Amino acid sequence: MSMVQRGSQRARTMITRARENKRPEDSVVSLVVKYLLFAMNFLCWLIGGVMVGTGIWAYIEKNKYYHVQIQHIYDVFFDLSIIFLVLGLTIWILGFAGCLGALRENICLLKFYYIIIFIILFLELTVCIMAFLFRSKTKEIVTGGLNKNLISRYDKEDPDVKDFIDFIQENIECCGVTEEGYLDWNTNKYYNCTEKNRSALKCMVPHSCCINQFTISEGTTNLFCSGQVLDLSNSAAKKQIHTIGCIDKMLILGKENLPFMGGIVLAVIFPQLLAVYLARKLESQIRDQMGL
Structure with a gap:
């Protein structure tokens, strides 16, 4: 074996040992980013679970006395039990993906999480912009x-x-x-x-x-x-x-209440933007740590 090959093999061995012996403080993954994202999504996961349970209970109780057949989209929009069920299930799934993705540092779950939130955010902004541009229609x-x-x-x-x-x-x-x-x-x-x-x-x-x-x-x-x-x-x-x-x-x-309406819009959009930022930031840090 040539000196170059031996040197190359020695370098790879040293890198492998360095990775194996890496101390926690040497990690490039920020604990603040990781556990902030985890805490946010753990809360969302709990809220989503409560909403799903409430929606199922309300739907069962309502249909004991009234049975309203779903014929068009308005039947869904104004059925609070279905709204709670759909919103709760969406929040629960996203909360679970974000929570587990952050805790286990799973790139696939993090990517699924921020892509879905980005799509939801994009649809919200698109609807708002189109409604503003075509107000009369x-x-x-x-x-x-x-x-x-x-x-x-x-x-x-x-x-x-x-x-x-x-x-x-x-x-x-x-x-x-x-x-x-x-x-x-x-x-x-x-x-x-x-x-x-x-x-x-x-x-x-x-x-x-x-x-x-x-x-x-x-x-x-x-x-x-x-x-x-x-x-x-x-x-x-x-x-x-x-x-x-x-x-x-x-x-x-x-x-008459534009500042208040603006506050509501920010209260809805800001958490979503923060979630996307934290998830992407954590994904980038995980990739750097893995040397990808």
């Missing part, structure tokens, strides 16, 4: 879809939709969905003001539209507090109910 699509699939389904057969609409109308003081506002309730089979309607709620709107729901006694909701407002003009109806549509009211509130 977006508003038209959203209001049309909600009016068709929410107002007409406000009844005892779908309590989730009913509770959701009441919550929105009460808390942001609106009524209906579109620019027509309270008149949207003419499309509901119980409230419409047509001759064919034999319901006791004819020509009314839900109690959640009323300025004062407690017209009988404090703490007792009067389901008939709106009177016959669908037969009244907008100016006359304003004395009893909130007449503006909920989409328009949300847009007004958004413009």
